[in-house]
Amino acid sequence: MSEHSEAPAPEAAPEPEAEDAAETGSAGETGSAGEPVRRPLALVGDMLRPRLTRGQAAGALLCLVLGFAVVTQVRANHHDTKFATARQDELVGILSDLTQRSERLRGDLRDLENTKAGLERDARGQTALEEARRRADDYGLLAGTVPAQGPGVEIVVTDPRRAVRAANLLDALEELRDAGAEVVQVGDVRAGVDTYFVDRPEGVIADGRFLPPPYRILAIGDPHTMATALGIPGGVVRTLRGLGAGVTVTPRARMTVSAVRSG
């Protein structure tokens, strides 16, 4: 009794999809739920049988749109989840990073395009030669084989107590390099990749040359960055002053590093 009343009841009241059912009205399937084996297959087969009518085509088109929209939306969601959980300041950070990076890349792009245009313009290799010379100059500066000019800082370390060691000068050199110094001269020694410092009772030996105090360091690069890097708490200047040395850091808009390395 209960089974019989339960099965047809939900079918007889198809209220959710009323607009589909109400149109053609005759629901001739009521009470046919009792044959579960053969009929479903027949139903599915009947449903899958292709009939080329305008309605079918419209249905196919709609389903196409639906599938397309589903995939589109799913993909859009996948893209979103990467940043959806990030907090606002993280997003701001990411954005400003990206902006900086794109600025830098755009600058690189401009330079490279200029170079390319120059190279294309002259067939006789004038620009190529200039480019090669410029690069030779760049590498010469880095290697220390040519004199250099530019903005930078001058650091003078007076050492009345003879307490400054080679390690302190090395620290200063490393700090300057970290801060973007391109050319560094210590005393009259041009610092290169293999520059070394050795302790002596009355001073320091740099690359085999004896340097008595006061030590004078010239560094070409961004003066502000280097001065800040030297002056951080616990940094080079503090350490040297802690040893009783006097340190003056003077930013200069233009200075010349004339010492060169032999190669």
Next chain:
Amino acid sequence: MFALIGLVAGVLLGLFLHPSVPLWLQPYLPIAIVAALDAMFGGVRARLEGVFDEKTFVVSFVGNTIIAALIVFLGDQLGVGSQLSTGVVVVLGVRIFSNAAAIRRKLFGA
């Protein structure tokens, strides 16, 4: 049959074309998709019950989709967009489930 082919073709198109959702459509597309799913399930159910009518299917598909998007749009204008979309999704979800239940009863008799 053609509907099935259309669905598969749509999915493949979406996979190959890498479309991106335009900004103005972004809040409405998910709701419209749910409405369209509902219409599709309704169509399958009607087909199984032998009362499928293509015109009804097309009209209900397009109509439901547009109405769902419109409701969300209206909710956005009124400042209750998220609540309204939740409501629409719940209603459509209920309908999808009842349609699925009807399809299941037809196919498996249970």
